[in-house]
Amino acid sequence: MRTLAEASQRLAIDVRDVSMTYRRRGSEVLAVDGCTFQAAAGQRVAIIGPSGCGKSTVLRMLADIITPTAGELFVGGITPNQARRARAFALVSQQNVMLPWRRLADNVGIGLAVLRTPKPERRAAVQAAIDLVGLSGFERHYPSELSGGMRQRAAIARALTLTPDVLLMDEPFGALDEFTRERLNFELIQVLDSTQATLVLITHSIAEAIMLSDVVFVMSGRPGCIVARMDVELPERTPAMRNDETFHTYERELRIALADA
Numbered sequence: 001m002r003t004l005a006e007a008s009q010r011l012a013i014d015v016r017d018v019s020m021t022y023r024r025r026g027s028e029v030l031a032v033d034g035c036t037f038q039a040a041a042g043q044r045v046a047i048i049g050p051s052g053c054g055k056s057t058v059l060r061m062l063a064d065i066i067t068p069t070a071g072e073l074f075v076g077g078i079t080p081n082q083a084r085r086a087r088a089f090a091l092v093s094q095q096n097v098m099l100p101w102r103r104l105a106d107n108v109g110i111g112l113a114v115l116r117t118p119k120p121e122r123r124a125a126v127q128a129a130i131d132l133v134g135l136s137g138f139e140r141h142y143p144s145e146l147s148g149g150m151r152q153r154a155a156i157a158r159a160l161t162l163t164p165d166v167l168l169m170d171e172p173f174g175a176l177d178e179f180t181r182e183r184l185n186f187e188l189i190q191v192l193d194s195t196q197a198t199l200v201l202i203t204h205s206i207a208e209a210i211m212l213s214d215v216v217f218v219m220s221g222r223p224g225c226i227v228a229r230m231d232v233e234l235p236e237r238t239p240a241m242r243n244d245e246t247f248h249t250y251e252r253e254l255r256i257a258l259a260d261a
Helices: 004-008 055-062 080-085 104-108 110-114 119-132 148-160 178-195 206-212 239-243 245-260
Strands: 013-024 027-039 044-048 070-075 089-093 166-170 198-202 215-219 226-231
Touching: 013 055, 027 044, 027 055, 027 215, 027 226, 044 055, 044 206, 055 070, 055 166, 055 198, 070 080, 089 148, 104 110, 104 119, 104 148, 110 119, 110 148, 119 148, 119 178, 148 178, 178 206, 198 206, 206 239, 206 245, 215 245, 226 245, 239 245
Parallel strands: 044 198, 044 215, 089 166, 166 198
Antiparallel strands: 013 027, 013 070, 215 226
C-alpha cells in the first residue's frame, strides 16, 4: 500500500484532514477543522470563504509559518518545512513589505541576497523578474516613488526570483482599487502562463477567484473546512470574459455556495 507521502508526490499541493487550534492564555480557538484539498502541478487554485474562516491559516501552514495540530500537508510531495528549505514555494501577502531605503531592484533581490546568490546571477534573475511583471525602467526608484500597484508587482517579482514551483498568495491585491486590482489580475495570468507555477490564491473576491483559477474551493465559516468545489472552464482569460454568460453563471453558483457555507 502506498503511503500518503508517496501518493502526494504526484500533486503540487496535498492537504489531508488538517486542523489548527490556537491556544492563547488558557483558551482554545479551533480555526480549521478537517480541511482537505489538492492541486495538481501547474494548476491554479483559489480558496474563498467568509472572513475569519481560516483561509489564511491554511496558507500559513503550507508556507511553514505555523504547524497544524492535526492532519498532514505536502508541497510537491514533501513537507512544508522541507519545501521551504528547498525553495519550492514563495509567499506573496497583502502587505507588500519593501525596505524604504532600498531601490526597487535591491528590494526585489533581497531573497537572493539572503541566499548569498552570486551577484551576476542575482542581477540577471532580478532583471528577468522585473521585466516579467512590467516594471522595466523603474529599477532605481525607491518605494515611496511607486504606486501601490507597482509595489505589489515588485513583491511578486521578488517571489519569482526564487523560481518557485508553487506560488502562495494571500489576498495579494486586496488593498488596491478595483481598476488596478483587475489589471494586475490579468498581468498575473501572463506571469503564470510564462512560469507554469502552481497557484494557491486566498481571496475574498468571487470575480478574482474565477478569473485567476482553474478550481475554486469554498470554505465554511469557522472552524473552516472545504465544503464546495467548482471547476472553472473558460475559453480564454481576457477582460472580455467578464461579459460572458458562463462567467456570470460561475459567479451565481459561488454566491450560492458561500451563502450555504
